[in-house]
Amino acid sequence: MIHQTNFFREEKVQKYNIKCWDRRTNKVNLTDCTGPLAESDCTVGRHTEHLHLTGRVFQGILGPPVPGTSGGKIMIKKLLLRLKRLLEPRPRPWISRDENDNIKIIDLSERETSVKIIIERFFSYYFYYYFFPQYSSFSKNQNISSKISEFIKYFELDKNQLIRSQSGFAVTECETGPPVLIGPFKPENVSNTKLPDIIHSEDQCIGHIEETIKGKEHTIKAIYIFTKYSPCLGRKDHDPCMIQLARFSEKMFYHHKIKVYVFFQDIYGLSGNLVNELRKLSREQDPLIKNPLLQLKEMINKQQRRSKFKYSKEDQDEKLQIKNSSMIKKYITTEIKKITDEKSWKFISSLHQVKIEFPSDEMTLDEFENFGKEQAEKIKIQLKQLNVSEEISEIICSLFHSKWCDLINDRHEEFIYERLSECINTFAVHFAVQDIKAVTKHFNLIRINLE
Structure with missing residues (x-):
């Protein structure tokens, strides 16, 4: 339920009854909303999933007051109209508590369905365009990054390259004495049908921590858990790691007053790369x-x-360059035969001598297009050396540039789909953390930078 919240700061305060969605009861309730009051960074309601409403945000949305009118009254009327829409029922949260007060999550193991759920939830925000910059990235905490880097250096974890791929480890910080390393662990395949096909590194961390500190909980000050990728949100027939870590954090605090901090380096979200699902x-x-x-x-x-991207995922694989070069020349040959007479075809047999270059550096879309124009001029010089007429050279260069743009645009679209996949996964992590924080105060998920 929404609690009394300040939106603007003025001397007079008025109360309004506003309908709001209570996520715990799934009902619409009436509550008092106060305004016009202070510019505030507090949320509309603890258990609602709407953006932080601030005086600055509303001023930007509402615009300046009309000259000769009472700005406060007009702004309040417009504010209430927007609040009415903002506070309409939203998609139910992914993470909540069951009848036994245990943290639970809806099934996000089916990739395509999960993507639909995420898109629906993001666009349920009335101001989704305002949310986009905030939710499309998960900021990295530089101060805490140095702490994890010190652990890695102290325990010499960077020497065995384990943390270069998916892995996890934990460090227990004691009231006295040096920190204790638990792990590192890598995902393991198992054949026991009672368990999931793969035991994640987080599974192993939790199990070994409980075993290591058993009977010594009173000596532990804090527990730090590192996983290269953000904890998973969907596993078939098994609780995802995000939920396990939330439960573990809550258990450690309530039973032993131990704070648990979970760190990750890269976004994993649902199930890694979602490009195929997004294309579909x-x-x-x-x-x-x-x-x-x-x-x-x-x-x-x-x-x-x-943003800059590379021409090919294969990082300038020579075979791929030869393949694409041949494809461009084949396209030129086919098109030339459509628009010229047979007398102009004599140069085609020597077209294989024309060298087509591909950039090895990352470039923006505009830079790739300019590279193509420069390449066309180089091809024109090569054609002149092959005694190709200027008229035919112009046609060839035009065809080359057209095909070049097609190839680059295809690669750029793939690049955009890859960024979109990262964005969807980042949304998923944001929403999961948002829901967890609505049901427990003792889950700390922090992104770090180890580069």
Whole structure:
């Protein structure tokens, strides 16, 4: 239920009854909302999933008061209209408590369905465009990063390269004495049908921590758990690591007053790379899925317009370059035969001598296009040396540039889908943490930078 919240600061205070969605009872309740009051960074309600409403945000949305009118009254009327929409029922939270007060999560193990759930939830925000910059990234804590780096150096974990791929370890900080390392662990395949197919590093961390500190809990000051990727949110027939860590953190605090801190380096979200699912959903007939996804893709495209990417995932694999070079020349040959007479075809047999270069550095989309233009000029010089007429050279260079742009645009679209996959996964982590913090105060998930 929404509690009394300050939105603007003025001398007079008025109360309004506003309908709000109570996520614990799944009902619409009436509550008092106070305004106009202070600019505030507090949320509309602890158990609602709406953006932090601040005086600054509303001023930007509402605009300046109309000259000659009472700015306060007009702003309050507009504010209430927006609040009415903001406080409409939202998709139910993923993470809540069951009848036994245990933390539980909805099943997010099916990738395509989970992506739909995330998109629906993100676009349920009335001000989703305002949320996008905040939710499309998960900031890294530089101060705490140094602490984990010190642990890695102290225990010489960087020497065995274990932390370069998915792995996890824990460090217990005692009231007296040096810290104690538990792990590191890597995911393990198991054949026991009573267990999941893969035991995650987080599973192993939790089990070994409990075994190591048993009977010595009173000597432990804090527990630090590191996992390279953010804890998973969906596993078939098994609780995901995010929920296990939340339960473990809560258990350690309530039973032993031990604080648990969970750190990760890279976003994993649902199930890693979601490009295939996103491509499929972008062709979905249902406009309620397709349109929001394409809109989100466009938001990513605008955000990443000046970002640099590589031409090929294979990092300039020589065989791939030869393949693409041959494809461009084949395209030129086919098109030339469509628009010229047979007398102009004599140069085609020597077209294999024309060298096409591919950049090895990362570039923006505009830089790739300029590289293509420069490449066309180099090809024109090579054609002149092969005694190709200037007219035919112009046609060839035009065809080359057209095909070059197609290749780069295809690669850029793949790059955008990869960034969109990261964005969807980041949304998922944000929403999960947001829900967990609504049901417990003792879960600390922090992203760090070990580079």
